[in-house]
Amino acid sequence: MMEKDKLRKTDIYSGAAIFLFGLWIILQALKMPMKDSWGGVQNVWYVSPAIFPLFVGCMIMLLGGLLCRIALKTVGFKAFGQTVRWLLSKNLLQFLNSLSNLRYYFIVVLFLSFVFLTIPRIDFFLSAFLFLVVFITSFYLDDAILLKKLFFFYLAGIIVLILYFALGLNDPLGRIVPFAADILTICFLVSYSVYAWLLVRGNPLLRKKYRIAMIVAFVSPFVVGMIFKYFLLVPMPSEGLVVAVTDYLWYFEF
């Protein structure tokens, strides 16, 4: 959590945003049937589906306004000017480029790419392995320069994957080569691992950390995935190359 001074300054904006959000809820709720007929039933205001959202919207708007007022009373209107000056200064760029924020961007990109890109399209074990390899190596190596390099390498790989799916290459390629997307992901995984190895090979401590990261990243998805797939009988979000192999082994009649 931030310091009290900063909190009050952000409260002005968060309070205003919450106030507007409450207003939006009310406007949306007013579009719901209040006294009109819905599904053949004549409505009365007190059973209308709008009544509760209206109540919630009013409360959010009221509380957002109050928060904004309290914050303005505490830090005054001067805070506006200070914030605008800060936004126009070099400090903003420095803030956005800070190491702590780089770590934040990396985590956000990792989660977004995992959930919205790889999980629905690529075999679960491969996508989880990719996610863990990148996540653990980048943070466990604990080196700002390495983190930057690995982040940009991962970003480049993700852009390639986005283009591959956005251009619709998966369907025609999939007809020629089975599990084309999974094979592409394996190539990405191998190139990332090699790149990370090249970066750490000169340092014995980092080499040890790299080995631990690779082992954990490889073992964890298999343990978790196997429990869900074969013991809890949950089909994986996307089943491809690895699931085909594990299915073959699991259901193989010795």
Add this chain to the structure above:
Amino acid sequence: MVLFERIGFFFQAAFQIASDPLHIAILFGSVLLGIIFGAMPGLTSTLGVALLTTMTYGMDTATAMLCLLSIYVGGTYGGSYSSILINIPGTAASAATALDGYPLALKGEGGKAIGLTTTSSAIGTIISMLFLVCISPMISFFALQFTSFEFFLLAFFGILISGTLTSPDLVIKGWIAGFLGLFLACVGRDMLQFYPRFTFGIPELDSGVEVVPVLIGAFGIPQIIQILKDQFQIGETQKFQRILPEFGTILKNIPKIIRAALIGVGIGAVPGIGEDIAAWVSYGAAKNASKHPERFGKGEYTAVLSTEVANNACVGGAMIPLLNLGIPGSPPAAMLLGALMLHGVTPGPMINFEHPGFIIEVAAILLMASLSMWVVGMLLAKQVVKVLRIPTQIFMPIIGVLCIIGSYALGMNIYNLYLMLPVGFISYFLIEMGYPIAPLVIGVILGPMADENLRRALMVSQGSFLPVFTRPVALVLFLIIVWTVLSQFQFIKHYKNKIVGKIFPGRAAKIELLPKISSKPSEKK
């Protein structure tokens, strides 16, 4: 059920658990997992219960409850390990334990402190279990008299009080978080007229927002971001000697144990607030009542005992409103509510008719969980402490994968992930800006109850709010809500202190000097 029949059923349920090797394995495994979740800074018992819920949907209700309650009990106790040995609370519930636990470890009495927390946590859970069994029939009977107005007001009170007590900054932020949760609960088709609200034409939103992905997102994702972004490192663990049960210290402090247990049960029973507040209040009460308050903070055994009894007593306390009213008493209890619904059990006043003996069964599980927690604590503490050596950069990404597969596994719906992730990111920003997350989650859970009951009540009264003032329980609840809101205003606080000062001279000044509960050093929840 007659008293003897109830006692008989209780022991029968306990014996059933003890005689089944699978149940014993699940019991000890879950308790151990709970202790690990509690001990690891960054992981909470709420997250533990949330992640394990996704693995229990294939089990029968009793086994699932055994698994989830054991992890809850273990998680609440496990936080004391890191509090005592590295001065970092494993969970928010054990933050107060660190104040005196760590100085004890520095004196070389870490083993004694862990032994004391183990025994006192088990005693706290057992006392709260007794309260659950004794009070539940009365509350259930009382709740049967409730009409829709009372249920609406109760849900509303739950959100308000949770917002008031859990906010680390301004109380108003807690209330905003609660109402944001209520808004999320509005999404989907309404239950009375089936009208789509805030669905934007997306069919997946028609059934509303799923509780479990929201819970996992709200508690799991911000935790991962915070720990990795701020490069949180676990410090070096203090060495400790043999762990003994410390029965001597326990016997000497029976009145203090009873006081701490009462505080724990009472605070646990208040909707939406949990073990952390119980531990702080109990610590404060122990210090106020002590003949040597100057020893507190320097390694006082009664302080460790009071906080640990209270936070574990909260577990049973939180079960009382959860099972009898359908209102969770703490964040992990909110998760348990989701799990119960998943297993077709709807907690509330009708639970004794729909599932006779279920509350007794829960009490038996609590007893078994506390006993197994004591055994695991006594025998495996030295081994469990080794998990504190695992770097956070390794286990947090694995928790990320568990959050994702866990959210997906419930309903096998990939849309749950699309919901969980934005909720997680928004929760992270809200936490950074000083908004508590527990009221948001309580809002999501109590939203449908508040919505349905408000409209049903108005339907019965033909749009009149008069029954709020004519029905005694509704009026009491309404007055409590009004007081909860008004008491936050500065001028009311001023007049209250003035009146208290006139009636009890010297007390007003003492009230002013008391630290605000929410300004606790941990913001883990």
